[in-house]
Amino acid sequence: MGVPFLSLAPVYDELRADLDAACARVLASAHYILGPEVERFEREFAAYCGVRHCVSVANGLDALTLILKAAGVGPGDEVLVPGHTFVATWLAVSAAGATPVGVDVAPRTRNLDPARLSTAVTPRTVAVMPVHLYGLPADMDAITGVARRHNLLVVEDAAQAHGARHNGRRAGSLGTAAGFSFYPVKNLGAVGDGGAVTTDDDDLAARVRRLRNYGSVVKYHHEEQGVNSRLDELQAALLSVKLRHLDAWNARRAALAGQYLAALEPLAELTLPSVPAYADPVWHLFVVTHPRRDDLRDALAAVGVQSLIHYPVPPHRSGAYAGGPCQPGDLGTSERLAAQVLSLPISPHHTGEQVRTVAERVREFCLPGPGARPAVA
Numbered sequence: 001m002g003v004p005f006l007s008l009a010p011v012y013d014e015l016r017a018d019l020d021a022a023c024a025r026v027l028a029s030a031h032y033i034l035g036p037e038v039e040r041f042e043r044e045f046a047a048y049c050g051v052r053h054c055v056s057v058a059n060g061l062d063a064l065t066l067i068l069k070a071a072g073v074g075p076g077d078e079v080l081v082p083g084h085t086f087v088a089t090w091l092a093v094s095a096a097g098a099t100p101v102g103v104d105v106a107p108r109t110r111n112l113d114p115a116r117l118s119t120a121v122t123p124r125t126v127a128v129m130p131v132h133l134y135g136l137p138a139d140m141d142a143i144t145g146v147a148r149r150h151n152l153l154v155v156e157d158a159a160q161a162h163g164a165r166h167n168g169r170r171a172g173s174l175g176t177a178a179g180f181s182f183y184p185v186k187n188l189g190a191v192g193d194g195g196a197v198t199t200d201d202d203d204l205a206a207r208v209r210r211l212r213n214y215g216s217v218v219k220y221h222h223e224e225q226g227v228n229s230r231l232d233e234l235q236a237a238l239l240s241v242k243l244r245h246l247d248a249w250n251a252r253r254a255a256l257a258g259q260y261l262a263a264l265e266p267l268a269e270l271t272l273p274s275v276p277a278y279a280d281p282v283w284h285l286f287v288v289t290h291p292r293r294d295d296l297r298d299a300l301a302a303v304g305v306q307s308l309i310h311y312p313v314p315p316h317r318s319g320a321y322a323g324g325p326c327q328p329g330d331l332g333t334s335e336r337l338a339a340q341v342l343s344l345p346i347s348p349h350h351t352g353e354q355v356r357t358v359a360e361r362v363r364e365f366c367l368p369g370p371g372a373r374p375a376v377a
């Protein structure tokens with residue numbers, strides 16, 4: 001039995017009536033940009049995250065970029081970012097005109113290592129951008145402590161962490177502001193691109209709201225050089241429907257993750273995700289590491305099990321940041337992870353049977369089979 005990495009078709013099957021109704025409502029309203037659906041979704045998502053403001057934008061990269069711009073981060077400024085993340089974290093800093101400075105991640109959490117933050121701070125450092133990678137909240141108490149000592153802004157990259165909790169508080173409410181993505185495969189996904197900024201800071205929210213709409217509050221009066229980065233009414237209406245199911249979907253992911261953890265512990269050379277006491281993750285991805293990652297991936301593919309690599313090239317090694325100041329070994333854990341991580345299938349619509357199949361195939365690869373035993377005992 002093959003197991004696909006992910007299929008979005010079951011989401012539509014599950015919610016077809018409500019999603020169709022939301023589409024029909026927006027089409028009939030003939031109001032497609034910055035209307036009541038966007039206002040409602042922003043209210044709902046702010047309440048869900050436990051913050052005062054949600055400002056929706058066109059995608060996750062814009063959410064992060066506009067937070068930085070709204071906070072006045074720009075040319076000459078440095079922003080600390082993890083060495084192991086999706087490249088958008090770094091690109092947001094560059095898009096704001098500032099310089100991303102890679103900091104290595106901790107091997108167990110695969111998130112920003114707070115112990116390495118202080119040494120990366122220079123007089124130019126103005127912000128730190130922890131990522132809740134794979135749905136696991138970063139070590140926010142430690143990171144916030146360092147940020148306070150050095151007077152740094154804390155911007156969460158929450159693009160993989162809708163609903164995750166850190167000591168009971170939701171991702172999106174743990175820093176100065178947070179950027180979310182509603183790219184279709186995220187835990188809360190649109191049927192196209194989408195994103196949002198969440199924050200308790202009134203001024204920051206107001207400035208992001210202005211920046212996303214041509215720098216304008218009153219039509220044709222442009223206070224500053226803004227951009228066009230808006231969530232449309234259709235996406236907002238669909239996201240409102242899906243938001244009501246997010247907690248149930250995340251619980252389903254957690255159940256499957258628990259099943260993987262039980263089935264795969266302990267296997268030589270295979271490292272499983274570990275969950276610190278402060279964290280209530282939402283398992284955007286279930287990521288293991290193995291020193292022979294590519295062989296494991298091939299072995300799974302040979303029996304029809306799809307897996308993916310998030311991410312094979314760390315940002316500082318990509319063409320986009322080639323020739324940067326990183327020395328070999330500065331981001332050693334990030335580089336090892338890029339060579340060893342493998343994402344196994346997980347989603348609210350995978351079955352326990354499918355996860356059992358994947359886990360069995362992984363075990364077969366990791367345990368020496370009959371062929372590996374000496375012929376004579």
Ligand SMILES: *Cc1c(COP(=O)(O)O)cnc(C)c1O
Binds near residue numbers: 061086089
């Ligand atoms: C998806 C993602 C983004 C970017 O979101 P888009 O909506 O694709 O622009 C940023 N950071 C991380 C960690 C992501 O996974």
